[in-house]
Amino acid sequence: xxxxxxxxxxxxxxxxxxxxxxxxxxxxxxxxxxxxxxxxxxxxxxxxxxxxxxxxxxxxxxxxxxxxxxxxxxxxxxxxxxxxxxxxxxxxxxxxxxxxxxxxxxxxxxxxxxxxxxxxxxxxxxxxxxxxxxxxxxxxxxxxxxxxxxxxxxxxxxxxxxxxxxxxxxxxxxxxxxxxxxxxxxxxxxxxxxxxxxxxxxxxxxxxxxxxxxxxxxxxxxx
Amino acid sequence: xxxxxxxxxxxxxxxxxxxxxxxxxxxxxxxxxxxxxxxxxxxxxxxxxxxxxxxxxxxxxxxxxxxxxxxxxxxxxxxxxxxxxxxxxxxxxxxxxxxxxxxxxxxxxxxxxxxxxxxxxxxxxxxxxxxxxxxxxxxxxxxxxxxxxxxxxxxxxxxxxxxxxxxxxxxxxxxxxxxxxxxxxxxxxxxxxxxxxxxxxxxxxxxxxxxxxxxxxxxxxxx
DNA sequence: GTCTATAGCTGGATAGAC
DNA sequence: GTCTATCCAGCTATAGAC
Numbered sequence: 001x002x003x004x005x006x007x008x009x010x011x012x013x014x015x016x017x018x019x020x021x022x023x024x025x026x027x028x029x030x031x032x033x034x035x036x037x038x039x040x041x042x043x044x045x046x047x048x049x050x051x052x053x054x055x056x057x058x059x060x061x062x063x064x065x066x067x068x069x070x071x072x073x074x075x076x077x078x079x080x081x082x083x084x085x086x087x088x089x090x091x092x093x094x095x096x097x098x099x100x101x102x103x104x105x106x107x108x109x110x111x112x113x114x115x116x117x118x119x120x121x122x123x124x125x126x127x128x129x130x131x132x133x134x135x136x137x138x139x140x141x142x143x144x145x146x147x148x149x150x151x152x153x154x155x156x157x158x159x160x161x162x163x164x165x166x167x168x169x170x171x172x173x174x175x176x177x178x179x180x181x182x183x184x185x186x187x188x189x190x191x192x193x194x195x196x197x198x199x200x201x202x203x204x205x206x207x208x209x210x211x212x213x214x215x216x217x218x219x220x221x222x223x
Numbered sequence: 224x225x226x227x228x229x230x231x232x233x234x235x236x237x238x239x240x241x242x243x244x245x246x247x248x249x250x251x252x253x254x255x256x257x258x259x260x261x262x263x264x265x266x267x268x269x270x271x272x273x274x275x276x277x278x279x280x281x282x283x284x285x286x287x288x289x290x291x292x293x294x295x296x297x298x299x300x301x302x303x304x305x306x307x308x309x310x311x312x313x314x315x316x317x318x319x320x321x322x323x324x325x326x327x328x329x330x331x332x333x334x335x336x337x338x339x340x341x342x343x344x345x346x347x348x349x350x351x352x353x354x355x356x357x358x359x360x361x362x363x364x365x366x367x368x369x370x371x372x373x374x375x376x377x378x379x380x381x382x383x384x385x386x387x388x389x390x391x392x393x394x395x396x397x398x399x400x401x402x403x404x405x406x407x408x409x410x411x412x413x414x415x416x417x418x419x420x421x422x423x424x425x426x427x428x429x430x431x432x433x434x435x436x437x438x439x440x441x442x443x444x445x446x
Numbered sequence: 447g448t449c450t451a452t453a454g455c456t457g458g459a460t461a462g463a464c
Numbered sequence: 465g466t467c468t469a470t471c472c473a474g475c476t477a478t479a480g481a482c
Binding site for chain 1: 474475476477478479
């Protein structure tokens with residue numbers, strides 16, 4: 001249908017704008033995004049951008065949402081394995097998330113700091129972030145239920161600590177060694193260790209069962 | 224002496240420029256720092272700024288250095304207590320650092336991310352960062368020597384993990400709840416828990432524990 | 447949906463007078 | 465050390481023609 005084609009075309013342009021905005025921010029800085037430069041690169045005049053986004057802030061918002069959605073999508077395959085092996089799913093999801101974030105430093109910055117004053121994610125853009133936290137909570141709760149972690153792991157504290165670890169690894173890696181290959185960074189290579197630290201902190205009490213940590217850390221820690 | 228006064232006056236202007244640059248960055252974003260705006264606010268014309276800094280990058284560099292120096296200064300009082308109580312000194316230093324960083328989000332961003340492409344800290348600006356790491360290493364090593372932590376705590380891994388915790392707490396706090404009062408934030412309130420996690424991960428092995436004699440002799444050793 | 451034109455600004459940096 | 469003048473450019477956003 002004609003309508004569909006038009007919509008598809010429009011959506012392609014929207015995506016092109018967003019892709020190009022990321023490029024420009026990578027070169028100029030997130031706060032120094034220039035719409036005119038974006039327009040130039042995709043071959044339109046600046047006013048035409050306003051057919052797709054009402055303002056610069058709207059572009060930040062769309063990118064924040066895109067980043068969050070993408071990082072939820074990345075978790076999807078691991079989410080399916082939660083029931084089988086909760087701690088394994090968490091570890092795999094963490095690794096994939098960190099790999100994606102270090103490969104997408106602009107979006108990581110937009111998601112993990114406030115680089116553009118005046119921009120605050122809208123509720124709609126924030127929705128996938130909430131969803132992501134829910135997936136994490138689900139995984140931690142499954143680990144608790146399986147007796148692999150103590151109940152506190154799935155509390156607000158546990159969730160907060162987990163996100164602290166993730167954002168800390170990404171932040172340190174990107175600021176100290178921005179161009180390290182994935183998994184080879186001075187900091188990303190300790191991501192697994194950081195997670196073991198988390199797991200060990202929330203190791204179940206004696207009698208609460210099976211200790212996943214020793215098993216896991218011995219199995220997976222590279223040297 | 225006349226010379227001194229002139230130097231002092233000059234230095235005052237330098238500090239005023241830096242203070243104002245922080246203000247402007249807080250409003251416009253780190254990457255969107257405008258020198259013209261800085262000049263306007265301190266009541267000079269833009270070209271006059273170039274008597275104090277050769278470029279915008281130089282201002283970023285000076286601010287990075289200032290932030291790093293300041294955060295080393297903050298550690299000084301706790302450094303003196305390392306010999307007495309290494310883990311206590313680490314905890315107190317961590318708390319003070321986090322409080323300062325959350326109160327100085329612009330400098331924190333400059334120190335913990337790369338918000339301004341084209342700016343990379345010069346060796347001189349980076350020097351206090353190295354010093355800060357050395358203080359941390361010293362404290363962790365003291366804790367190891369006192370039998371309070373396992374040797375790995377003072378390794379590259381231990382240092383990396385500690386900085387991951389600090390930057391993670393700050394990053395999460397500033398991006399999710401930028402205006403929380405110190406210590407009351409959803410994330411800063413778990414800073415101490417994060418540190419406990421670290422300490423527990425590096426708990427000394429059985430038999431490696433606390434040797435009171437060794438500990439006392441170290442306490443008596445001048446620094 | 448894209449354009450031109452325009453408003454009303456802003457920018458970093460240099461040359462050279464005083 | 466501060467200025468004017470200047471270079472040469474940049475910007476977001478809107479109005480309205482086609």
